[in-house]
Amino acid sequence: MSPFITVRVATRAVLRNKMRAFLTTLGIIIGVAAVIAMMAIGAGAKAQVEQAFAAMGTNMLIILPGSTSAGGVQGGFGSMPTLTWEDLTAIRNEVSTVKYAAPTLRSNMPVVSEDQNWTTGITGTSPEYFDIRSWPVSMGAAFTQGDVDAATNVVVLGQTVVDKLFGASADPVGQTVRIGTTPFVVVGVAGKKGQSATGQDYDDAAFMPVTTFARKIQGGLGKYIQGSIAVAAMSADTTSKAQRDISDLLRDRHHIAAGASDDFSLRNLSEIAGAQQQGADTMTTLLASVAAVSLLVGGIGIMNIMLVSVTERTREIGVRMAVGARPSAILAQFLVEALTLSLAGGVLGVLLGVGSAQWLASRFHWATLIQPEVITVSVAFSALVGVVFGLYPAHKASRLDPIDALRFE
Amino acid sequence: MSAVIQIDDAVKSYLTGDVEVRALDGVSLRVEEGEFVAIMGASGSGKSTLMNVIGCLDKPTSGQYALAGQVVSGLSRSELADIRNRFLGFVFQQFNLLARTTAVENVELPLVYGGVGSRERTERAVSALVKVGLGSRLDHKPNQLSGGQQQRVAIARAIVNRPKVLLADEPTGALDSKTSVEVMALFQELWRAGMTIVIVTHEPDVAAYAARIIVMRDGKVLSDRAQNPASAAAAR
Numbered sequence A: 001m002s003p004f005i006t007v008r009v010a011t012r013a014v015l016r017n018k019m020r021a022f023l024t025t026l027g028i029i030i031g032v033a034a035v036i037a038m039m040a041i042g043a044g045a046k047a048q049v050e051q052a053f054a055a056m057g058t059n060m061l062i063i064l065p066g067s068t069s070a071g072g073v074q075g076g077f078g079s080m081p082t083l084t085w086e087d088l089t090a091i092r093n094e095v096s097t098v099k100y101a102a103p104t105l106r107s108n109m110p111v112v113s114e115d116q117n118w119t120t121g122i123t124g125t126s127p128e129y130f131d132i133r134s135w136p137v138s139m140g141a142a143f144t145q146g147d148v149d150a151a152t153n154v155v156v157l158g159q160t161v162v163d164k165l166f167g168a169s170a171d172p173v174g175q176t177v178r179i180g181t182t183p184f185v186v187v188g189v190a191g192k193k194g195q196s197a198t199g200q201d202y203d204d205a206a207f208m209p210v211t212t213f214a215r216k217i218q219g220g221l222g223k224y225i226q227g228s229i230a231v232a233a234m235s236a237d238t239t240s241k242a243q244r245d246i247s248d249l250l251r252d253r254h255h256i257a258a259g260a261s262d263d264f265s266l267r268n269l270s271e272i273a274g275a276q277q278q279g280a281d282t283m284t285t286l287l288a289s290v291a292a293v294s295l296l297v298g299g300i301g302i303m304n305i306m307l308v309s310v311t312e313r314t315r316e317i318g319v320r321m322a323v324g325a326r327p328s329a330i331l332a333q334f335l336v337e338a339l340t341l342s343l344a345g346g347v348l349g350v351l352l353g354v355g356s357a358q359w360l361a362s363r364f365h366w367a368t369l370i371q372p373e374v375i376t377v378s379v380a381f382s383a384l385v386g387v388v389f390g391l392y393p394a395h396k397a398s399r400l401d402p403i404d405a406l407r408f409e
Numbered sequence B: 001m002s003a004v005i006q007i008d009d010a011v012k013s014y015l016t017g018d019v020e021v022r023a024l025d026g027v028s029l030r031v032e033e034g035e036f037v038a039i040m041g042a043s044g045s046g047k048s049t050l051m052n053v054i055g056c057l058d059k060p061t062s063g064q065y066a067l068a069g070q071v072v073s074g075l076s077r078s079e080l081a082d083i084r085n086r087f088l089g090f091v092f093q094q095f096n097l098l099a100r101t102t103a104v105e106n107v108e109l110p111l112v113y114g115g116v117g118s119r120e121r122t123e124r125a126v127s128a129l130v131k132v133g134l135g136s137r138l139d140h141k142p143n144q145l146s147g148g149q150q151q152r153v154a155i156a157r158a159i160v161n162r163p164k165v166l167l168a169d170e171p172t173g174a175l176d177s178k179t180s181v182e183v184m185a186l187f188q189e190l191w192r193a194g195m196t197i198v199i200v201t202h203e204p205d206v207a208a209y210a211a212r213i214i215v216m217r218d219g220k221v222l223s224d225r226a227q228n229p230a231s232a233a234a235a236r
Helices: A003-016 A018-056 A085-094 A128-132 A145-150 A159-166 A210-217 A239-253 A269-312 A314-322 A327-364 A372-398 A402-407 B047-054 B077-087 B103-113 B118-131 B147-159 B177-192
Strands: A060-065 A098-112 A117-125 A137-140 A154-157 A176-179 A182-190 A205-209 A228-233 A264-268 B003-016 B019-032 B036-040 B062-067 B088-091 B165-169 B196-200 B212-217 B220-226
Touching: A003 A018, A003 A327, A018 A269, A018 A327, A018 A372, A060 A239, A060 A269, A085 A098, A085 A228, A085 A239, A098 A128, A098 A210, A098 A239, A117 A159, A117 A210, A128 A228, A145 A210, A154 A159, A154 A176, A159 A182, A159 A205, A182 A205, A205 A210, A228 A239, A239 A264, A264 A269, A269 A314, A269 A327, A269 A372, A314 A327, A314 A402, A314 B077, A314 B103, A327 A372, A327 B077, B003 B047, B019 B047, B019 B062, B019 B196, B019 B220, B036 B047, B036 B177, B047 B062, B047 B165, B047 B196, B077 B088, B077 B103, B088 B147, B103 B118, B103 B147, B118 B147, B147 B165, B147 B177, B165 B177, B177 B196
Parallel strands: A117 A205, A154 A182, B036 B196, B036 B212, B088 B165, B165 B196
Antiparallel strands: A060 A228, A060 A264, A098 A117, A098 A176, A098 A228, A137 A182, A154 A205, A176 A182, B003 B019, B003 B062, B212 B220
16 A cells, blocks of 8 residues: 555544544644743743853953951952952963953942933953953944053943933944043943843943053052953863963962962853853753653553544454455554644644744743754654554554454444 | 365364364365355354355464465465455445445555555446446445445445455345345346355345355355356346
């Protein structure tokens, strides 16, 4: 019997009991829809985390100075400056795995324009900072190394600060703003970067040369960096190596004996991102396995209805055998019927799953991401469910004795 | 004339509890090409078992069976299916047509399993239906046909593969007497055209249309005689 006829016979048998076929496939439909919706939510969450960390800067390390220890109370990292300007130069020049290093000094100050003011986080840094954060300047230009050397009064504003001081579509380049008592010329606007994973607005910020910051805001440029150092490793793969190299260099420069604890702290953002992604992955796996269980339940439903179908059509099987159907042809017929049911369920499930993912995305603003391979795998899996659970009823049908089958009432 | 059916000392035994029951107890039978044989007997006489053995639906416990010169008693289930498809046609008491399936598609069924191509299948099914007088009912489904018409579809299905033997098991058992005569007339027509026919019946009226009557009792052949067949066409 040709495969085409087998499929036609199976489709007809399925369509003969439309309601029953629909109820039977409902288990598969719900299972596949659940798998697809859950994977879409999981992948969406993962993509959001990835995006958030990409916005912070890839390959990024942060070096924080050490802690104070006064009367047994230890301050947190950064409470005592231990990083010197010479450390920064050494990191830039001596560590081959480091691409960029920039000091980051921070303070919250009001920025005042002609008729508005806005308090924001001001960062004193060097031009490499924008490369480390992969943060291009959208209008004007970043300040230069020359500005740092000369400690000129220039500032790069974040988009949120521009919106608050000058209005949403204004071009503030060339305008003057006042920070503290000092007038600054706006030389550039940092491109819109959005929110961090924790909801912090990256664009609510302003940047100026680190030398200007130290003199005008911190009141003098000393031996120590009153802040942290941001570092970009050569590549994502060398981030861990860069972390070890910097640690070795600083321990050596700070004369820390083997076994003694560091007087600085290194944060590897890609590690944190990795941990977050792992969390998202675990969640996805968990959701998908729950959904897969419902697919199994759907498969049992198919097996049940196929057994009913074999019993109902015992005489038909007898007739087919009497006119010359081999046991293998009967096996194929019922197997294809189970496969038709489960595949139809799979396809409907895909539609339902994609629909629900989109509905969740629009209704609750959840990030969802539908991956084509998830659709392929779940349709293939539903087909597999059909074959596995259809095999027993089909085998039972093919082993029927034609005499008994023809006599069956 | 050559033997289409050659059965030598066939035994078919079942175990019912601890008791061995012999449904066939040493049956030998030879049917030549072109014969019209009626197998008679009370229920439990072994006539149905003999029919199943001849129809390759059942295998004898011992003894040998050759159909159209080929020994079939040792074949597998799949090989027996092929033999049924090529050499045998079945007509049942309850018609056993596929429901919600047209007459043509019902008749095509043996050809589907015989691997005949779609166009030839339809042509042969239509000509078989014309031969049994149902040329105007090709696309009717069983529930749109009378009992006699359904049995004609079943006969068309049985002859569409041009079998060596046409087997009929109580073919008039579900029909009224008028329709029964019509169906028997059709069998006689096919027989006169050269078909070998074996029918099982317990009705002497039906057996009267055959040219040879075999009577079974307790798994053995009680009598086997030729007769002058009554004409069903004349009885109509």
